[in-house]
Amino acid sequence: xxxxxxxxxxxxxxxxxxxxxxxxxxxxxxxxxxxxxxxxxxxxxxxxxxxxxxxxxxxxxxxxxxxxxxxxxxxxxxxxxxxxxxxxxxxxxxxxxxxxxxxxxxxxxxxxx
Amino acid sequence: xxxxxxxxxxxxxxxxxxxxxxxxxxxxxxxxxxxxxxxxxxxxxxxxxxxxxxxxxxxxxxxxxxxxxxxxxxxxxxxxxxxxxxxxxxxxxxxxxxxxxxxxxxxxxxxxxxxxxxxxxxxxxxxxxxxxxxxxxxxxxxxxxxxxxxxxxxxxxxxxxxxxxxxxxxxxxxxxxxxxxxxxxxxxxxxxxxxxxxxxxxxxxxxxxxxxxxxxxxxxxxxxxxxxxxxxxxxxxxxxxxxxxxxxxxxxxxxxxxxxxxxxxxxxxxxxxxxxxxxxxxxxxxxxxxxxxxxxxxxxxxxxxxxxxxxxxxxxxxxxxxxxxxxxxxxxxxxxxxxxxxxxxxxxxxxxxxxxxxxxxxxxxxxxxxxxxxxxxxxxxxxxxxxxxxxxxxxxxxxxxxxxxxxxxxxxxxxxxxxxxxxxxxxxxxxxxxxxxxxxxxxxxxxxxxxxxxxxxxxxxxxxxxxxxxxxxxxxxxxxxxxxxxxxxxxxxxxxxxxxxxxxxxxxxx
Amino acid sequence: xxxxxxxxxxxxxxxxxxxxxxxxxxxxxxxxxxxxxxxxxxxxxxxxxxxxxxxxxxxxxxxxxxxxxxxxxxxxxxxxxxxxxxxxxxxxxxxxxxxxxxxxxxxxxxxxxxxxxxxxxxxxxxxxxxxxxxxxxxxxxxxxxx
Numbered sequence: 079x080x081x082x083x084x085x086x087x088x089x090x091x092x093x094x095x096x097x098x099x100x101x102x103x104x105x106x107x108x109x110x111x112x113x114x115x116x117x118x119x120x121x122x123x124x125x126x127x128x129x130x131x132x133x134x135x136x137x138x139x140x141x142x143x144x145x146x147x148x149x150x151x152x153x154x155x156x157x158x159x160x161x162x163x164x165x166x167x168x169x170x171x172x173x174x175x176x177x178x179x180x181x182x183x184x185x186x187x188x189x190x191x
Numbered sequence: 192x193x194x195x196x197x198x199x200x201x202x203x204x205x206x207x208x209x210x211x212x213x214x215x216x217x218x219x220x221x222x223x224x225x226x227x228x229x230x231x232x233x234x235x236x237x238x239x240x241x242x243x244x245x246x247x248x249x250x251x252x253x254x255x256x257x258x259x260x261x262x263x264x265x266x267x268x269x270x271x272x273x274x275x276x277x278x279x280x281x282x283x284x285x286x287x288x289x290x291x292x293x294x295x296x297x298x299x300x301x302x303x304x305x306x307x308x309x310x311x312x313x314x315x316x317x318x319x320x321x322x323x324x325x326x327x328x329x330x331x332x333x334x335x336x337x338x339x340x341x342x343x344x345x346x347x348x349x350x351x352x353x354x355x356x357x358x359x360x361x362x363x364x365x366x367x368x369x370x371x372x373x374x375x376x377x378x379x380x381x382x383x384x385x386x387x388x389x390x391x392x393x394x395x396x397x398x399x400x401x402x403x404x405x406x407x408x409x410x411x412x413x414x415x416x417x418x419x420x421x422x423x424x425x426x427x428x429x430x431x432x433x434x435x436x437x438x439x440x441x442x443x444x445x446x447x448x449x450x451x452x453x454x455x456x457x458x459x460x461x462x463x464x465x466x467x468x469x470x471x472x473x474x475x476x477x478x479x480x481x482x483x484x485x486x487x488x489x490x491x492x493x494x495x496x497x498x499x500x501x502x503x504x505x506x507x508x509x510x511x512x513x514x515x516x517x518x519x520x521x522x523x524x525x526x527x528x529x530x531x532x533x534x535x536x537x538x539x540x541x542x543x544x545x546x547x548x549x550x551x552x553x554x555x556x557x558x559x560x561x562x563x564x565x566x567x568x569x570x571x572x573x574x575x576x577x578x579x580x581x582x583x584x585x586x587x588x589x590x591x592x593x594x595x596x597x598x599x600x601x602x603x604x605x606x607x608x609x610x611x612x613x614x615x616x617x618x619x620x621x622x623x624x625x626x627x628x629x630x631x632x633x634x635x636x637x638x639x640x641x642x643x644x645x646x647x648x649x650x651x652x653x654x655x656x657x658x659x660x661x662x663x664x665x666x667x668x669x670x671x672x673x674x675x676x677x678x679x680x681x682x683x684x685x686x687x688x689x690x691x692x693x694x695x696x697x698x699x700x701x
Numbered sequence: 702x703x704x705x706x707x708x709x710x711x712x713x714x715x716x717x718x719x720x721x722x723x724x725x726x727x728x729x730x731x732x733x734x735x736x737x738x739x740x741x742x743x744x745x746x747x748x749x750x751x752x753x754x755x756x757x758x759x760x761x762x763x764x765x766x767x768x769x770x771x772x773x774x775x776x777x778x779x780x781x782x783x784x785x786x787x788x789x790x791x792x793x794x795x796x797x798x799x800x801x802x803x804x805x806x807x808x809x810x811x812x813x814x815x816x817x818x819x820x821x822x823x824x825x826x827x828x829x830x831x832x833x834x835x836x837x838x839x840x841x842x843x844x845x846x847x
Contacts, residue, residue: 089370133735167358169833
């Protein structure tokens, strides 16, 4: 059970980073930490004690216990989506750097009210 | 008939990837292709609503039939509510695309614009159709990632900043939704909405489930920009190019926010009093605070964006009242009336807010400003824009005979019948404040003394046409309250939400 | 962007072929072993990115490469869609229908259309990663020229 709470703790670490950091790149890193805490959680859901990888091979043990393959498939899909999100965030961040000349969000505040 | 269902995803997706290939070879290819695709899908949706769709259609992607009663395929489900939302998505998408044909001439990289727009529509159609939790997440991400890019399309200072803010908040929302999906899978071992609902029905509600529901409300509430989570909406919606603002405000927050909330909380979870109350309170807060935030705005698009929050509040309180009545065993006809009012207001809001954002885009197109203080006297030079925006303003502030009046009336009548007097009073007050706010818009934009030295011409034909079509729709949608039309369009959608367990039986009970 | 030293160039030249083959191996064995289209595609993209980094390139040339990779990406997705839609037109009229013969478990040519999807998605992922890389690097190059 502890592991699941550690996952949630990691999620909160990422959230804390997003809220408190002032640097755009550090915000992106915090966001990625949050993302991967969710992926870890998914990987944990599918885990079965003494399970083997869910692949049909020739030398399988008798009556194999497979780990759940579905969360793994979901994590792979989510990683692909996460890749797209990170790429978008970084692309926007470097564009912002070009326009404002800084990564500090205290100086990037044209939108108010 | 059922093999037409995946076309809603295939066609926009195919056009999103045909455009980058052939768009650089053939001039005008991107505009023609996307317009034709959306025209076809709109006609198909109308056909399905008026006669084609006798009963809900389910579709198993890949042809995987259920094994021992357990559905293993990804299901696409087309029922009344899906058809209703598909109509909103594709109709507003078509008109926004048509508007964009002329509007987009100010930007370079037209191919990217149309490719991203069709990707966004493919994602939203997917969210509306799918019957699978994780698939819903994937389509949702397709739609919102395309919208992140589209918000930043102008690559100026404000656009980039808005897009970054939107991405971080939208990303957090997506992660909350993903976490909730993981927890649901942990508890039930399945991802199919119908299957989950069947399993949850046998188990008593516990803290774990409540936590999941709270995660889902926060996630989808953030996507729908309900009040505690609204910070990104005014920035993102006002920075995007005008057709995209119309799509974001008119469609995206409904398809990926409100629709998903309705689908999950009515058809998947068992309704509980606490959750219904939370949803109603969030709706009431959005309705009231949104309009008061809107009143002080001088940037036209920000003003409209804050009104989106407020008008979405109407939709949410209407369905929230319906939920409370259904949980407490109140009068089911009143609950049905409240939900009908909410859904009616949803399509109305898509039409008039889409139109208002297109008006704002047209004004910006000819004058180059969005600041209300710098406009004035545009009535003479922009007759089409000002007439249509007058129609839309009357509609959003609830003046008969426009559609906004009827949907607000239904919501208020339902609130009084269901004895939610406070909500009824708030709804009336917010409507009055909305009227005041739009009178300010009309006066400063169109009737004050002109401040422009240069000659201003009316916008091009494609832009005028889509605005005129939308204002005609504003009037035509009033017909929805009359029996005959209402049974065809609104009642099937309301029935889906009223008969909460029907959704599960059409999938598993085959 | 300038290239790196001759040692790096030679090593990159030697390694990129091996990396490429490894990526292709992972992609085509997607239905038999762990890995598959996404992992293999990333490895394939890595081989190309290694070459670009080691040898350097002109902005004009990079632009051409970006156009090429983004067109490849779109074409491979279109091919995937056509493959999926073909199931709608022939056989049991179902989107994403696997209409090819299944073969025997464990052989390279088996599992119906799955290896085809794997190959197409592998190309798509590789092209997408290269496009992202090139887009970012072109942006940086243009900054430095100004």
